[in-house]
Amino acid sequence: MKEEKEQVALFMGRSYERGLTTSTGGNFSMRVGSVMLITPSGLDKSSLKAEDIAEVDIETGKNLTPDKKLSIETEMHRLIYKKRPDCVSVMHSHPTFCCLYSASNESIDTTLIAESWYLLDRVVKIPYALMGTKELAERVSDYAAKGGNAFLLENHGALCIGKSPLNAFDRLECLEQAAKLSALSHLVKAEGIEEKERNRIADMR
Numbered sequence: 001m002k003e004e005k006e007q008v009a010l011f012m013g014r015s016y017e018r019g020l021t022t023s024t025g026g027n028f029s030m031r032v033g034s035v036m037l038i039t040p041s042g043l044d045k046s047s048l049k050a051e052d053i054a055e056v057d058i059e060t061g062k063n064l065t066p067d068k069k070l071s072i073e074t075e076m077h078r079l080i081y082k083k084r085p086d087c088v089s090v091m092h093s094h095p096t097f098c099c100l101y102s103a104s105n106e107s108i109d110t111t112l113i114a115e116s117w118y119l120l121d122r123v124v125k126i127p128y129a130l131m132g133t134k135e136l137a138e139r140v141s142d143y144a145a146k147g148g149n150a151f152l153l154e155n156h157g158a159l160c161i162g163k164s165p166l167n168a169f170d171r172l173e174c175l176e177q178a179a180k181l182s183a184l185s186h187l188v189k190a191e192g193i194e195e196k197e198r199n200r201i202a203d204m205r
């Protein structure tokens with residue numbers, strides 16, 4: 001699984017380079033059969049290597065690499081994989097503008113540009129639960145099971161799921177861009193895409 005671990009390390013590093021997370025914040029995972037590969041806790045996210053990535057049994061939650069300290073959000077990732085068979089990768093981080101909206105009653109407008117509507121559809125807001133807890137893992141995975149690919153965790157951050165590591169990363173990056181545009185639209189008047197065109201984009205999706 002070296003190649004898959006390299007992908008997990010690569011996209012976590014890219015998220016740091018793009019300012020989507022802090023040096024030790026956020027977590028990225030990938031499903032490989034019955035095993036989940038996930039970034040570890042406490043290491044610099046900008047310099048991860050394949051050998052740093054942990055392995056977890058999706059069914060039992062057992063750490064198959066006991067020399068690795070698991071992310072505190074491991075259970076959240078694991079339960080998403082159990083409840084969303086179509087999900088291959090999960091990215092969770094704390095981008096600035098997404099975090100702003102996670103602490104706001106306002107919503108990110110994904111209709112401002114075609115790309116965000118195509119990649120994200122509507123953004124789902126998930127009520128607050130303490131980070132790293134079973135309550136948060138259950139709550140996020142329950143919301144994910146109902147559908148959607150882009151989520152804001154109230155007063156916490158953002159999470160995107162995808163059919164590949166690139167897909168999950170792309171959605172998270174696009175979500176942060178949509179959050180920036182939404183915030184800037186208060187300064188520059190902007191109009192969203194008409195419903196007819198949104199429906200055409202949804203058909204493409």
